[in-house]
Amino acid sequence: MLGVNLSLMLGPSIPLPATPDIAEAVQSVSITHNDEGRSGFQIVLQVGRAGPTDLLDYRLLLNPLVRPFTRVILTVLFGAIPQVLMDGVITNQQFSPGSQPGGATLTLTGEDISVMMDLEKKRSQYPAMSEAMIALAIIGSYAQYGLVPMVIPPPSIDQPVPTQRTPVHQGTDLDVLKTIGQRFGWVFYVDPGPLPGMNLAYWGPPERSAIPQRALSVNVGPETNVESVSFTYNGMAPTVVNDTVQDELTNAQLPVMTFVSTRLPPLAAMPALHFQLPNVRTSLLEPNSGLTVAQAYARAQGITDKSVDGVVTAQGELDALRYAGVLRPRSVVGLRGAGFTQDGLYYVKSVSHSISKGQYKQRFSLTREGTGALTPAVIP
Structure with a gap:
């Protein structure tokens, strides 16, 4: 009944609500979440020149809040429940003057907070530290960005003895987290929320034990919320x-x-x-x-x-208003209406949000290890 509202916060270190000139200029917002690597966002602003204050340059371009490495927090409000969609920093700024009055656009592109872990290449030593301890140490050094570590120890603890060897890694901190995780099929990602300014830094196996989200419904009459979906079976993956x-x-x-x-x-x-x-x-x-x-x-x-993990892949698009919520990546969701072979539970690998005035679409990618539904029904 209250619709969908998007909240934008910006700031060099502590983001605050966007100033009126920025908030009114927002045309569209795109956000992509992946279960591996960095997630990203893009904000398109309409830029114009009016009055004596814009004689020298477009006023919005002079605003320090749209410069690279400004921190950005995007929150969507469904009814009365806020959900943080992105906590990141601007990494790229693209300006298009346009050929019509008021047709200029400023596009701000950025990535989640983990991009700050990928700035400095170095040689690091981790004496007497297993992979899980290394992950905790690296994540803990970025506490200023609100990172809360969630590290799942691998099945085999590689505890080095200092008299025998010392783990040494060359690269950025993000490279190290990915490298040591790949040894066990682990993933690393930064998940924004649950409150603005907080981020969950997860290092572990893909999360499949959470309570399934509301079902994606295909061809089930008025309950349908998926606009399109296709399935792929990769027989060469196993x-x-x-x-x-x-x-x-x-x-x-x-x-x-x-x-x-x-x-x-x-x-x-x-x-x-x-x-x-x-x-x-x-x-x-x-x-x-x-x-x-x-x-x-x-x-x-x-x-x-x-x-x-990705033997069967489902890719599609849903209407967020009909779904009445945000499809969360790195979790589990049920799908119904596509037949026994394709129905059932899936791991949500990635979700892309496309938000503009009067429209909110979500594109998704789901994966699992085979075909067939394990349960006779999913959470509607």
């Missing part, structure tokens, strides 16, 4: 590992093999890794010395888990 490793502790050559995905809970009734046998790709571990057999198994399992 991968198992069959290799040998020289155990660091015993110095013996031991086999390392994987057979199934350990992602929990399962989302598909017919996982590809089971129903495609024996037509499944086989891979080897990356050449690496100094691993125990447990560490090698953890990395091999990470390869298999990662490979089946």
